[in-house]
Amino acid sequence: MAEKRLIILGAGPGGYVAAIRAAQLGAKVTVIEDTEVGGTCLNRGCIPTKALIASAEAIDKINRAEEYGIDIKGEVSFNLSKIIERKNKVVAIQVKGIRSLFKSWGIELLEGRGKIKDVNKVDVALKDGSNKTAEGDNIIIATGSRPARLPIFPFDGKDVITSDEALNITEIPKSVLIVGAGVIGCEFAFILKELGAEVTIVEMLSHAVATEDEEISEILERELKKRKIKLILNTKIEKIERGSEGSLTAVLSDGKQIKTEKVLVSIGRALNTENIGIEELGIKKGKKGEIEVNNRMETNVKGIYAIGDVVGGIMLAHVASTEGIVAAENIMGHSREIDYNIVPAGIFTMPEIGSVGLREKQANEKGMDIKVGRFQFRGLGKAHAMGEIAGMAKIIADAKTDKVLGLHIIGAHAADLVHEGAVAMKLGAKVKDIANTIHAHPTLSEAIMEASEDLHKMAIHLPKP
Amino acid sequence: MSPNDLKYHKEHTWARIKGKKATIGITHYAQESLGDIVYLELPEVDTEVDKDAGIAEIESTKATSPIIAPVSGKIIEVNEELSESPEIINEDPYEKGWIAVIEMSNTKEIEELLDPKDYDKYVEEEAK
Numbered sequence: 001m002a003e004k005r006l007i008i009l010g011a012g013p014g015g016y017v018a019a020i021r022a023a024q025l026g027a028k029v030t031v032i033e034d035t036e037v038g039g040t041c042l043n044r045g046c047i048p049t050k051a052l053i054a055s056a057e058a059i060d061k062i063n064r065a066e067e068y069g070i071d072i073k074g075e076v077s078f079n080l081s082k083i084i085e086r087k088n089k090v091v092a093i094q095v096k097g098i099r100s101l102f103k104s105w106g107i108e109l110l111e112g113r114g115k116i117k118d119v120n121k122v123d124v125a126l127k128d129g130s131n132k133t134a135e136g137d138n139i140i141i142a143t144g145s146r147p148a149r150l151p152i153f154p155f156d157g158k159d160v161i162t163s164d165e166a167l168n169i170t171e172i173p174k175s176v177l178i179v180g181a182g183v184i185g186c187e188f189a190f191i192l193k194e195l196g197a198e199v200t201i202v203e204m205l206s207h208a209v210a211t212e213d214e215e216i217s218e219i220l221e222r223e224l225k226k227r228k229i230k231l232i233l234n235t236k237i238e239k240i241e242r243g244s245e246g247s248l249t250a251v252l253s254d255g256k257q258i259k260t261e262k263v264l265v266s267i268g269r270a271l272n273t274e275n276i277g278i279e280e281l282g283i284k285k286g287k288k289g290e291i292e293v294n295n296r297m298e299t300n301v302k303g304i305y306a307i308g309d310v311v312g313g314i315m316l317a318h319v320a321s322t323e324g325i326v327a328a329e330n331i332m333g334h335s336r337e338i339d340y341n342i343v344p345a346g347i348f349t350m351p352e353i354g355s356v357g358l359r360e361k362q363a364n365e366k367g368m369d370i371k372v373g374r375f376q377f378r379g380l381g382k383a384h385a386m387g388e389i390a391g392m393a394k395i396i397a398d399a400k401t402d403k404v405l406g407l408h409i410i411g412a413h414a415a416d417l418v419h420e421g422a423v424a425m426k427l428g429a430k431v432k433d434i435a436n437t438i439h440a441h442p443t444l445s446e447a448i449m450e451a452s453e454d455l456h457k458m459a460i461h462l463p464k465p
Numbered sequence: 466m467s468p469n470d471l472k473y474h475k476e477h478t479w480a481r482i483k484g485k486k487a488t489i490g491i492t493h494y495a496q497e498s499l500g501d502i503v504y505l506e507l508p509e510v511d512t513e514v515d516k517d518a519g520i521a522e523i524e525s526t527k528a529t530s531p532i533i534a535p536v537s538g539k540i541i542e543v544n545e546e547l548s549e550s551p552e553i554i555n556e557d558p559y560e561k562g563w564i565a566v567i568e569m570s571n572t573k574e575i576e577e578l579l580d581p582k583d584y585d586k587y588v589e590e591e592a593k
């Protein structure tokens with residue numbers, strides 16, 4: 001068999017992972033990337049936000065030093081430019097890592113903007129000003145997304161900004177209005193508050209992180225309140241007015257006005273489907289502008305695949321990567337289908353959220369017969385020892401079969417802890433199996449064991465119901 | 466013995482009635498069973514509350530639980546001091562640890578509340 005040649009447009013967590021898997025299976029891969037390898041996730045998303053949260057958590061711990069029996073003499077201050085510098089260093093190390101993986105697998109990286117010309121041709125406008133045409137047997141579109149910008153927000157990259165600019169602020173504003181209490185809005189709320197800004201979030205829906213289990217959202221809302229972050233629910237922003245001395249005023253749907261120094265808009269993502277040749281080739285798009293694919297990640301045009309944010313659905317880095325692996329393996333003659341039933345997700349608020357599977361409300365709406373077990377972190381010796389007692393683990397099972405249907409955790413390290421539920425679901429395990437698995441003491445994982453016991457009303461560390 | 470000048474709800478809240486106003490808080494028994502209180506989510510002024518329904522969430526090192534309104538009405542005042550120092554409730558549940566003032570919408574509800582004697586008896590039963 002002749003060597004397969006594969007062209008990948010975009011080197012985010014979708015594209016770069018697909019490239020490596022295809023190379024592992026023997027393909028000759030060319031990746032086209034117009035900003036930097038790692039895409040949104042590494043350069044403007046997952047990793048930089050987590051680096052900033054680590055600094056925010058360090059500030060929080062220092063502010064609570066007394067609780068841990070530590071006296072701090074003199075004033076504690078932080079240096080914003082060093083915090084940003086640290087974040088940039090974290091990103092740079094990962095970028096270098098991907099570049100050297102590409103080298104080791106013989107993957108060609110063309111730095112520039114690509115446009116599909118034909119089912120096997122992509123024109124590339126290289127960064128150095130020259131042009132090149134890449135040729136291959138297959139193409140994967142992995143161009144990702146960017147912050148959505150509605151015209152009612154007068155973006156200027158300085159006072160009215162998106163997450164892209166928020167990652168590189170040079171001074172801490174006195175006040176920030178965050179539009180949208182989704183994952184990105186809430187993560188930035190905790191970061192900016194810890195750095196000293198007055199933070200107000202305005203959300204159209206009735207809950208913060210509204211796609212999570214309702215009880216988890218409610219606990220997060222309380223944690224926002226504890227940190228004096230103001231959350232206004234069920235409210236829209238009608239417009240943003242600019243005052244004389246550069247001050248901004250947001251007009252809310254209930255007529256109220258909020259004065260603020262900066263506005264951070266985090267209302268969703270726009271898909272990068274423009275000017276990449278999909279119209280010319282007749283590649284089909286869905287209602288929200290997403291590229292339509294089947295469960296093998298194939299578009300309607302034979303030989304062309306699409307993965308990641310650009311296909312809509314669950315817009316997370318690890319979903320993009322899994323889709324990339326599925327596409328690469330199918331291109332290389334294997335047969336794989338994507339399965340979205342078990343997708344764990346992390347939200348890196350303070351404290352964290354980790355979730356997988358069915359939400360309680362979802363199960364009730366479907367008329368399913370379920371059982372629920374809960375356990376509060378404050379019931380754990382480890383949580384007290386750590387000084388992080390806020391949080392809860394909540395497990396959902398099918399009432400008849402006892403099979404795990406969902407696990408929802410808010411609390412320290414929740415995003416790491418939730419994978420116990422993901423593995424259980426993958427194996428079709430029962431809640432009883434988790435309850436009967438020895439969990440090391442003292443750990444936060446005990447919350448999952450106790451919640452599993454609670455589902456059968458047998459939790460050791462809960463009073464008699 | 467629970468203070469004589471107060472009325473009690475079975476969910477371990479108390480009310481000090483003055484005309485149409487009821488100052489409310491949680492009982493000594495409640496604060497003792499909760500243990501060290503670390504956070505109180507205060508209700509917001511102007512919200513309407515129903516008797517027997519949760520109006521705020523209280524967190525201790527052991528548990529989180531709702532505070533149940535002993536009477537219906539509108540919240541007209543809250544004890545802001547508790548947001549900085551919730552431990553006041555542990556130290557002085559009936560005086561400095563008051564939580565909110567409710568303007569009652571139905572003063573007849575007072576009759577449904579327990580007298581100190583009956584509340585003490587109820588607690589004794591529950592503790593068994």
Ligand SMILES: Cc1cc2nc3c(=O)[nH]c(=O)nc-3n(C[C@H](O)[C@H](O)[C@H](O)COP(=O)(O)OP(=O)(O)OC[C@H]3O[C@@H](n4cnc5c(N)ncnc54)[C@H](O)[C@@H]3O)c2cc1C
Pocket residue numbers: 009010011012013014015032033034035036037038039040041042044045046047049112113114115142143144145146163184272275276307308309310315316317318320346348
């Ligand atoms: C602030 C923030 C925080 C986030 N946090 C998390 C998190 O904690 N966990 C998580 O799972 N997800 C998180 N996400 C989401 C995650 O970043 C995305 O789901 C993920 O990056 C999608 O990967 P992708 O490969 O589809 O696209 P992208 O990462 O967007 O990569 C696409 C790449 O293609 C390039 N490109 C586009 N068009 C062309 C073209 N014509 N030619 C050449 N190159 C092109 C782009 O420049 C980009 O580098 C976060 C997102 C943001 C914005």
